[in-house]
Amino acid sequence: MIIIIKDWLSQPLTKMYAPTLELLKCSETCRLNILREDFAKYMDECDPLKEFRNHFLIPKNSDIPFGEFDSKLVDLQETCVYLCGHSLGLQPKSTKEYVNKELEKWATKGVCGHVNVDDKPWWIIDEFVNGLCAQIVGAKELEVVAMNGLTVNIHLLLVPFYRPTVNRHKILVEGKSFPSDYFALESHLKLHGYDPATSLVEVNSRQGETFLRTEDIIKTIEEEGESIALIWFGGLQYYTGQLFDMKCITEAGHKKGCIVGFDLAHAVGNVELSLHDWGVDFACWCSYKYLNSGPGALSAVFIHERHAKNFDLPRLEGWWGHEKESRFQMDHKFLPRTGAAGFQISNPPVLQTVSLLSALELHTKATMKSLRKKSQLLTGYMEYLLMSIIEEDKVNSTSAAQYFQIITPKNPCERGAQLSIMFPYDTQQIFLELKRRGVVVDERKPNVIRVAAAPIYNSFMDVFKFYKYVKECIQLVCNQ
Numbered sequence: 001m002i003i004i005i006k007d008w009l010s011q012p013l014t015k016m017y018a019p020t021l022e023l024l025k026c027s028e029t030c031r032l033n034i035l036r037e038d039f040a041k042y043m044d045e046c047d048p049l050k051e052f053r054n055h056f057l058i059p060k061n062s063d064i065p066f067g068e069f070d071s072k073l074v075d076l077q078e079t080c081v082y083l084c085g086h087s088l089g090l091q092p093k094s095t096k097e098y099v100n101k102e103l104e105k106w107a108t109k110g111v112c113g114h115v116n117v118d119d120k121p122w123w124i125i126d127e128f129v130n131g132l133c134a135q136i137v138g139a140k141e142l143e144v145v146a147m148n149g150l151t152v153n154i155h156l157l158l159v160p161f162y163r164p165t166v167n168r169h170k171i172l173v174e175g176k177s178f179p180s181d182y183f184a185l186e187s188h189l190k191l192h193g194y195d196p197a198t199s200l201v202e203v204n205s206r207q208g209e210t211f212l213r214t215e216d217i218i219k220t221i222e223e224e225g226e227s228i229a230l231i232w233f234g235g236l237q238y239y240t241g242q243l244f245d246m247k248c249i250t251e252a253g254h255k256k257g258c259i260v261g262f263d264l265a266h267a268v269g270n271v272e273l274s275l276h277d278w279g280v281d282f283a284c285w286c287s288y289k290y291l292n293s294g295p296g297a298l299s300a301v302f303i304h305e306r307h308a309k310n311f312d313l314p315r316l317e318g319w320w321g322h323e324k325e326s327r328f329q330m331d332h333k334f335l336p337r338t339g340a341a342g343f344q345i346s347n348p349p350v351l352q353t354v355s356l357l358s359a360l361e362l363h364t365k366a367t368m369k370s371l372r373k374k375s376q377l378l379t380g381y382m383e384y385l386l387m388s389i390i391e392e393d394k395v396n397s398t399s400a401a402q403y404f405q406i407i408t409p410k411n412p413c414e415r416g417a418q419l420s421i422m423f424p425y426d427t428q429q430i431f432l433e434l435k436r437r438g439v440v441v442d443e444r445k446p447n448v449i450r451v452a453a454a455p456i457y458n459s460f461m462d463v464f465k466f467y468k469y470v471k472e473c474i475q476l477v478c479n480q
């Protein structure tokens with residue numbers, strides 16, 4: 001599991017990816033060593049998105065339950081190093097205000113809040129977020145609706161979009177997919193009378209490799225496509241951080257007559273998406289990871305315009321998917337709304353919707369293009385610093401220390417913000433030591449730590465501190 005990094009830092013510049021090159025150029029321009037703290041400070045000062053950090057509430061070291069906390073290791077009054085946006089994004093300062101406003105409306109207007117108010121009547125509350133959601137994923141407003149939880153939406157969308165026949169009943173999925181997605185797929189296969197052992201086809205990485213090759217995905221689609229009803233992939237793999245080529249997978253799937261859908265839980269708010277132009281049939285995502293809308297926040301779905309008026313698609317019906325104009329006439333003839341809205345079931349949870357709204361306003365203001373640009377720099381910087389730990393030790397030729405392997409693709413176009421770091425030993429102790437230093441990351445037992453710098457609130461200094469502490473913790477653990 002130990003990787004030997006050959007000349008990573010001494011590679012000729014032309015062999016480096018664009019974000020790394022840009023970092024090195026910056027370091028040359030400002031004449032600051034990229035491995036030193038003042039470089040991080042300089043990068044933060046130059047950051048065109050730096051203002052956005054001020055729009056978030058960042059927990060202080062003293063506020064976070066660190067267990068065996070040692071105040072000698074960090075300043076309790078400082079903000080923690082929060083690199084867990086892939087799990088739960090931080091709270092925008094505006095969220096409380098938005099939620100309180102609705103609580104106040106409820107307190108003072110009761111049921112009249114639904115219709116008889118000028119500002120955000122509840123009966124159409126989702127319309128304030130759908131357009132912004134659509135912007136984030138590169139879709140038309142008609143194609144997107146915010147509703148329910150993510151796994152609930154996977155189930156709802158598998159009803160119209162998984163239509164197995166005797167000759168075409170398989171589902172193609174990425175190996176090691178998120179358990180909830182796997183469970184949902186498995187239950188629909190069983191519902192239709194198919195055996196997941198034979199009807200669920202997985203694409204896995206090659207022996208000795210840590211992520212999938214696009215060519216292997218495409219090859220499987222070409223070889224087995226005729227028996228595949230549905231291709232369901234995570235847009236960005238939650239464990240390895242690999243960003244899949246959704247355009248390419250969609251095209252290959254369509255060529256073979258398959259329906260193609262994506263779970264964008266780790267992709268939304270993280271990378272740029274063009275769901276409409278890529279021709280993806282359907283997708284869904286949650287908004288509590290990179291979209292910062294709060295624990296258990298609303299999910300949203302995308303259904304391509306080409307299906308907008310296909311009312312023959314079977315669906316689980318509810319009154320909120322019924323045409324707005326005649327919804328309250330309460331008769332029993334279901335008239336579906338056009339587009340994604342026709343798949344709604346219940347009236348939307350207002351507090352969750354405005355919490356999503358407050359976060360989306362920040363993201364659309366920053367724009368995904370700028371966020372992605374900063375994100376690639378932050379992640380490239382993190383990778384560079386981490387690799388320097390191995391490199392330095394190689395130079396010092398100290399003990400044959402056990403290091404780590406980054407199992408995320410190196411190519412910035414094949415990953416988002418997250419780096420997944422695999423250690424050749426149980427990470428429990430490193431994880432604990434990091435926590436004691438105010439570093440919040442995510443541990444996938446037994447030996448992977450997932451780290452993500454969210455460009456909307458993380459700084460280069462956060463990444464630098466992470467590097468400094470990781471180095472310290474590795475030395476501590478390895479020297480025991």
Ligand SMILES: *Cc1c(COP(=O)(O)O)cnc(C)c1O
Pocket residue numbers: 149150151152178180181234238263265266286
């Ligand atoms: C986070 C995540 C989920 C979580 O599902 P919920 O229904 O929101 O609890 C599901 N799938 C993937 C791929 C995820 O990353």
